[in-house]
Amino acid sequence: MPESRPPLPTFFHLRLTTRAIAIGERVKKGTFRPCVDNLPSSTLIGCLREHFGLTQAVAIGIFRPGSYRKETLTYAPFDACLRTAKVPLTLEYLVPAAGEREVQADVYVVSTPEASRVFKTSPGYWVISLGGMRSKGLGESLLKYIEETKPKRRTGTLLAHMRESDAPALGIDLEQDLIRPRYGYLFRPGSCRIGGQYERALFTGTILTGPDFLIGEEYPYDR
Amino acid sequence: MFIAELHDIGKLVDWDDPGLSGIRPGSPRHSFQNFEFSQLGVAPPSSPSWYGQWSGSLKDLRAAGAMPSGIPDEVKACVLLTNIADVLAASISRSWGKKGNVEEGVHLVWNPNFYQEAKQAGKTWAAVRNTDALKEMFRFIDTCSSHEEFLDRYEEHLLLTPEDKSAPLNVIPLGTHLDLTGKVFRVLRHHSKLVQRSGRSYLSYDGQDISQVQEAAGGRWNETQRGKWVFRLVMCAVHIPQSIARLRDLNVLALRRTKIQEIVDRARAGGNPERQPYAVLFHTHDFLCLFLPRENHLTLRDVLRPLWESGFWIECEELEAELNLLTSTGARTRKQLMEKYSGDAAYGGRFLRLRHRAVWPNLDSSIVPPICDLCQLRQGREFIKDQVREWLCPACQAIREMGEPASLYARWEEEGVAAAWLKVSLDQKLLLSCLHRLWESYVDTGPGMNALTAAERKALKEGFRPLAAQMGFVKDYQQFIAELKTALESLTDPAETLLLKSGENLLFPIPGYLELAVVRLDSPHTLRQILKTFAERLRRRFPACLDDCPIRLSVSMGSPKYPYQEHWQFFLKPQQPGMLLYIQQPGVRQVALTLTQYEALRDRLSGEHLSHFLHRIAAVEAATGETTALFQALEQRKRFPQIHELMLFHRLGLRQILDFYRLTGPGMQPEVVHA
Numbered sequence: 050m051p052e053s054r055p056p057l058p059t060f061f062h063l064r065l066t067t068r069a070i071a072i073g074e075r076v077k078k079g080t081f082r083p084c085v086d087n088l089p090s091s092t093l094i095g096c097l098r099e100h101f102g103l104t105q106a107v108a109i110g111i112f113r114p115g116s117y118r119k120e121t122l123t124y125a126p127f128d129a130c131l132r133t134a135k136v137p138l139t140l141e142y143l144v145p146a147a148g149e150r151e152v153q154a155d156v157y158v159v160s161t162p163e164a165s166r167v168f169k170t171s172p173g174y175w176v177i178s179l180g181g182m183r184s185k186g187l188g189e190s191l192l193k194y195i196e197e198t199k200p201k202r203r204t205g206t207l208l209a210h211m212r213e214s215d216a217p218a219l220g221i222d223l224e225q226d227l228i229r230p231r232y233g234y235l236f237r238p239g240s241c242r243i244g245g246q247y248e249r250a251l252f253t254g255t256i257l258t259g260p261d262f263l264i265g266e267e268y269p270y271d272r
Numbered sequence: 273m274f275i276a277e278l279h280d281i282g283k284l285v286d287w288d289d290p291g292l293s294g295i296r297p298g299s300p301r302h303s304f305q306n307f308e309f310s311q312l313g314v315a316p317p318s319s320p321s322w323y324g325q326w327s328g329s330l331k332d333l334r335a336a337g338a339m340p341s342g343i344p345d346e347v348k349a350c351v352l353l354t355n356i357a358d359v360l361a362a363s364i365s366r367s368w369g370k371k372g373n374v375e376e377g378v379h380l381v382w383n384p385n386f387y388q389e390a391k392q393a394g395k396t397w398a399a400v401r402n403t404d405a406l407k408e409m410f411r412f413i414d415t416c417s418s419h420e421e422f423l424d425r426y427e428e429h430l431l432l433t434p435e436d437k438s439a440p441l442n443v444i445p446l447g448t449h450l451d452l453t454g455k456v457f458r459v460l461r462h463h464s465k466l467v468q469r470s471g472r473s474y475l476s477y478d479g480q481d482i483s484q485v486q487e488a489a490g491g492r493w494n495e496t497q498r499g500k501w502v503f504r505l506v507m508c509a510v511h512i513p514q515s516i517a518r519l520r521d522l523n524v525l526a527l528r529r530t531k532i533q534e535i536v537d538r539a540r541a542g543g544n545p546e547r548q549p550y551a552v553l554f555h556t557h558d559f560l561c562l563f564l565p566r567e568n569h570l571t572l573r574d575v576l577r578p579l580w581e582s583g584f585w586i587e588c589e590e591l592e593a594e595l596n597l598l599t600s601t602g603a604r605t606r607k608q609l610m611e612k613y614s615g616d617a618a619y620g621g622r623f624l625r626l627r628h629r630a631v632w633p634n635l636d637s638s639i640v641p642p643i644c645d646l647c648q649l650r651q652g653r654e655f656i657k658d659q660v661r662e663w664l665c666p667a668c669q670a671i672r673e674m675g676e677p678a679s680l681y682a683r684w685e686e687e688g689v690a691a692a693w694l695k696v697s698l699d700q701k702l703l704l705s706c707l708h709r710l711w712e713s714y715v716d717t718g719p720g721m722n723a724l725t726a727a728e729r730k731a732l733k734e735g736f737r738p739l740a741a742q743m744g745f746v747k748d749y750q751q752f753i754a755e756l757k758t759a760l761e762s763l764t765d766p767a768e769t770l771l772l773k774s775g776e777n778l779l780f781p782i783p784g785y786l787e788l789a790v791v792r793l794d795s796p797h798t799l800r801q802i803l804k805t806f807a808e809r810l811r812r813r814f815p816a817c818l819d820d821c822p823i824r825l826s827v828s829m830g831s832p833k834y835p836y837q838e839h840w841q842f843f844l845k846p847q848q849p850g851m852l853l854y855i856q857q858p859g860v861r862q863v864a865l866t867l868t869q870y871e872a873l874r875d876r877l878s879g880e881h882l883s884h885f886l887h888r889i890a891a892v893e894a895a896t897g898e899t900t901a902l903f904q905a906l907e908q909r910k911r912f913p914q915i916h917e918l919m920l921f922h923r924l925g926l927r928q929i930l931d932f933y934r935l936t937g938p939g940m941q942p943e944v945v946h947a
Contacts, residue, residue, distance in 0.1 A: 123859075229629055246639060
């Protein structure tokens, strides 16, 4: 990587802990609803806006390997209009791995004055909820400030879903850094939470150069 | 027309046969360049292809005396290109100067008895064993109109004759080697041009003029000469973005097959049978291996256009390198170069680049909802069928409109029977590691190999290039799935009644796509027979690689109502090395087994008393968990030693044993699980 590139932005590193969480993968047409093992930028940005009123914040997160295992829950949604149960669905969600007390995730928020006002002030921890089945208690989480961090660039497999439009804020120049994309779409709500649109996103398995915390297996080959 | 494949036709002659006694072969024996035609009383052939006989000796386009005089430069160019293609196609013979014991017939590393079995069935490697056949061969060289005609005519012999008859180089059938050589030749021919510079002839490609084989191809990885001609070998995995929600969505498999075939056909559709812009070296229903020039001559996106235009996305491993460094294990060659030129990123002037790339359809940067339910890559439009509202993009809707595959399947739902979806697949990455292991084992234990020094053995192992072996294995795999279909159609129950009938209780939803089938499980016997047949066929065709075989069978059972998507997701799970059988009832139980584990379970879990015991243990396991069930099983180890032995000698867990029994055991007809 040429030395002349500008350094990556500074991030607030936070730790998210929860007893159970389901960040659903958008797979339709099945009775099985799998969950992803990362916190996509769309999920976290929506959460920061909802809980902290941060309108410009960009964030992304990864569940710590070894801290969780996948469980399934079968339930029958109730149609209130027809007063009947719908087809039972099986929902996949994350719970602590054997011997662990909680599911842990590392959350990285791009350091901005707006984000500083929230995360560099007391109490240093916050209760938030995110993901699916929140009405049943899933996704209740504790978010704790850890440190401010300056990541280095690494090239390898992306560990979390990320909207392409969020990439520049995370220090990723897609023209230069993207090697092998795996595309999908993530939702971006409209202003005032009315409407919105799907935006092209890079999913896990994409190969690119980016902040080291976002990169898993190293890509040792050529560009 | 010049047919490069004909250059090795002499390898089909058995000079030791009494029918050819008194006829002196040429030198070398597999070539006719020095053959005395007066012995036969015929004139030598005169077609351009005839001069392929000199491909082994023409190392330089301008060398005087390497070929008979008066041959046009264009023909000489073809002969030199054949030599270059031959170098690339060779697995090991060009990197190991020695010759071992001459063995009869080909030695397929995954099926060492292949030649002996064929011989016992009355077949022989030699196509020419008397003077009449030899004269006919010379006539054929003059009259042959295409490489297909040659490969068809001598198909049986090309399969049984090795490219090199001496061990351990006798592992590639001549037919596979020539198929590869011919494809590479036609691409080289298409992109190179005969030019004159200062009164001398050169072949020019990508601005690089060459007149010698080594100049174009370069040395092997452990040599130093830089090859001037750089081409690409691209391994393409073709992915489907769609969820399989309705039976009609399976049409996407037919579409993928059609588009892959379109790419294969387009390679040959240039009007000139001597040239083609790119070559599909081999392919399956979801994989392509391409040989291409550099991107400035032909883009990968252009080659794969039929696929991405239809909505598929393709992940590629692209090796761009000097011809002599091109191999299907690019990462291995790259590592070898890195180790040889430690600290020198330029590999001492050699050229090799290995890249991972993806080719996607054109995707909008944003989509206004609703998004297509199936591919989730385009905007959907509303469709209502059977009071179900769906949002589909035009591409996914067009797939739905391709027809109703396996319409009979829907009727099984009314009959309340369970069905099993069967999917056979081949993992290309596991195949490569399996081929390397088989080759290394042959080098260690093959005939005469104990005479080799450790250094020679090391050189043989490091020099192996598995491309031709991979091509051969894929051909065998395709025959294997065709044989498996026939075997399934002849299965009988204990009363000798046919168990499965195509189009009745055995369906192949996509015509010609034999990797996917659906079976109505009328009797518990059916599934057991299917598994047994798969295991037997696999053992017969790939006996030497059962421990790390890249082929697997996945079986997913349930009510016909069960969402297809969940069967399909099960088939897409990555194969674990050694695991050849994956069986599941979605959402209930799943088991993955090696072949020996499966055979041990099949053979040991029988007998009425054991059956009662297993029922009881299964009930205990369901009610109280695995530990309690394990204690009960161990307590009864003297009465039922099978369970203990399966755990001890076959590394099976009690849960695996019980799950296998629940899925396939007598009287354990899979529960009809409804969504």
